[in-house]
Amino acid sequence: MSEQRSKALKAAFPHTIPVLAGFLFLGFAYGVLMKSKGYAAGWSILMSLFAFAGSAQYAAIIALTTVFHPLNAFALSLIVNARHIFYSISMLETYKDMGKIKPYLVFGLCDETFSIVSSAKPPQGVEAKPFYFFITFLNHCYWVIGTALGGLFGAVISLDFKGLDFVLTALFVTIFVGQWKVQSNRAPAAIGVLCAVACLLLFGENRFIIPAMLLMIGIITLFQKFPPLTKETVKGGEK
């Protein structure tokens, strides 16, 4: 490995440690669950390799255990995956000049990878391309390896670490707090939380994401039209 690449790997790895713990655990659980439904390790590995979307994969277990309805399965995973559109819009600038690896970086933009690449910058002297590549690639590996271990050895080893999946929630909360410290990030961060909570209360835990996304886009757009949204601008309409 070239010096640049190993430097990038060393810089990228620490950012992925919480994902390592979370993905090995959740991937393992996914492999075990698939196995219990009669799907051997090969199937779950294939799914984790090419779908690489935790919640959509868990949701697809329903489709794999009832009568074959491909369109239902597709619609459900589109709904579950819809939030990824936001991640890609957020990464348009950063991933603009990524060249040959760009398709892979975009493919690998799951919740956890997004949370890291949107907040972490490559340190001085480390190239952006290999830095973002290794974050994406390591997370992808953890997910596939976790799935494989669960599918292959789930019957032999029992991983009884109840609550370890909370490490991913911890990752998002930590990034949220880190971003909150910068004054100018607070408005969009607060809009995100408030819209999500409002829609969660209104629509329930299974169908709040898409209404929340629409509400966020609406409010953020209003903010652009009326920049500081102070009392004066609200009362007087446009300046």
Next chain:
Amino acid sequence: MTLTAVQTLIVIGLVALSTILTRFLPFVLFSGKRKAGKYIRYLGRMLPYASIGLLVVYCLRNVRFDQPANIVPELVAVLSIVILHYRKENALLSMGVGTAIYMILVNFVF
């Protein structure tokens, strides 16, 4: 295994396709010659922070106020992460301590 091998492959293919569609759509729409306009670039600046907020709520969507076991572990763990990260700003420490607190609470207290 409820489905046949071919049916299973189709389902896997469709889930993969949904991942690819949702992640590639903005890049396909707004790159190359059709540059992202001012509005999309503005969204690109605002959405990262809003999305992380959404993700936090998404992870905590199952908390319930009906009994302490359904909310106290999450509440205590999240608050400790917030306080610790605000003071020390050491990401791995905040996450490690928060997760440990959560695991202790769900395994030994509730």
